[in-house]
Amino acid sequence: MKTAEAFLSAIERRAKLFAPTANATFRAHRELCSWVLDPLARWADAAYGEQAFDDAALGYAKYCLGVAQAQQSYERAGKYTPEAMPEIVSGVYEDEGYMVPYMLAAILIYAFWPSMIAHIALFRDEFLRRLPRNATVLELASGHGVLSLLAAQERPDIRVVGLDISPPAVAVAKRLLAASGHGERVSFAVADALRSANPGETTTTYQGIISAMLAEHLPTPKPLFDSLGAQTAPQGLVFFSTALESAQRDHVFEFHRESEPLRMAEDAGLRVLRLVSDSSATPPQARFVPRATAMLLQAR
Numbered sequence: 617m618k619t620a621e622a623f624l625s626a627i628e629r630r631a632k633l634f635a636p637t638a639n640a641t642f643r644a645h646r647e648l649c650s651w652v653l654d655p656l657a658r659w660a661d662a663a664y665g666e667q668a669f670d671d672a673a674l675g676y677a678k679y680c681l682g683v684a685q686a687q688q689s690y691e692r693a694g695k696y697t698p699e700a701m702p703e704i705v706s707g708v709y710e711d712e713g714y715m716v717p718y719m720l721a722a723i724l725i726y727a728f729w730p731s732m733i734a735h736i737a738l739f740r741d742e743f744l745r746r747l748p749r750n751a752t753v754l755e756l757a758s759g760h761g762v763l764s765l766l767a768a769q770e771r772p773d774i775r776v777v778g779l780d781i782s783p784p785a786v787a788v789a790k791r792l793l794a795a796s797g798h799g800e801r802v803s804f805a806v807a808d809a810l811r812s813a814n815p816g817e818t819t820t821t822y823q824g825i826i827s828a829m830l831a832e833h834l835p836t837p838k839p840l841f842d843s844l845g846a847q848t849a850p851q852g853l854v855f856f857s858t859a860l861e862s863a864q865r866d867h868v869f870e871f872h873r874e875s876e877p878l879r880m881a882e883d884a885g886l887r888v889l890r891l892v893s894d895s896s897a898t899p900p901q902a903r904f905v906p907r908a909t910a911m912l913l914q915a916r
């Protein structure tokens with residue numbers, strides 16, 4: 617049976633430049649990383665076969681190089697310089713050739729980037745384990761779907777609905793779902809996260825909402841926070857994360873301070889129970905320090 621080691625050896629073969637950091641993060645956080653990568657290795661093998669590991673490693677290398685180049689352009693320009701939203705939708709979210717390797721990389725960074733590993737600890741130990749029994753959870757921008765699947769794996773009593781704007785990402789999520797055996801409790805659909813709460817209609821509320829690495833993809837995150845505030849049941853929990861000063865092709869909204877998403881959450885009626893924020897390696901003269909911030913929020 618495939619395990620996390622299958623991803624590590626593929627990274628060693630296909631993404632050599634990035635193998636030392638991936639290995640070091642994995643060795644330093646073996647239990648947490650394996651919690652993500654062991655089930656993912658089983659699902660990916662069952663869904664896509666042996667080729668999945670090389671494809672994931674190649675996708676990871678392409679993603680890491682793209683991130684490094686985008687950060688250099690950001691340093692030069694002094695601000696994010698994204699394409700217009702329709703171009704991002706057609707060139708990224710709707711393009712299968714771009715989106716599939718991107719989604720494989722997007723889940724691997726949780727286990728291989730030192731700035732992301734604390735998100736997994738917060739997600740598992742404080743968000744998932746505190747959800748009430750039989751909770752219904754909404755994941756906005758579920759992408760590859762793996763956070764929803766890990767949620768179902770960890771909590772056999774909960775149900776999860778994942779929504780993402782990208783048809784190729786939802787196709788990946790559905791394929792992994794079929795391999796995971798969680799089909800009775802998890803579903804994925806193509807939808808705009810900002811339309812999941814429709815003004816004028818009775819709003820469905822959830823005991824848990826996951827909004828991981830979405831806010832920075834939006835022209836403005838305020839409607840997202842409003843929708844988190846409206847759709848979280850009383851005392852319900854939100855796992856929220858975002859990127860700060862971290863350029864990527866599809867990063868549109870530029871957060872500079874941890875206090876910015878924190879305030880937006882508070883303004884939307886959510887209480888911040890916990891916040892973690894870690895930086896990526898940055899050259900000493902850099903004016904921007906890329907960080908990944910995650911918060912555990914609770915409806916007041």
Ligand SMILES: C[S@@+](CC[C@H](N)C(=O)[O-])C[C@H]1O[C@@H](n2cnc3c(N)ncnc32)[C@H](O)[C@@H]1O
Binds near residue numbers: 760
């Ligand atoms: C960096 S990925 C994050 C995927 C996953 N949540 C994670 O944490 O790895 C960003 C995701 O946001 C999705 N996305 C961007 N704008 C969206 C929107 N308005 N509604 C729903 N999904 C959106 C993209 O399709 C992509 O899957």
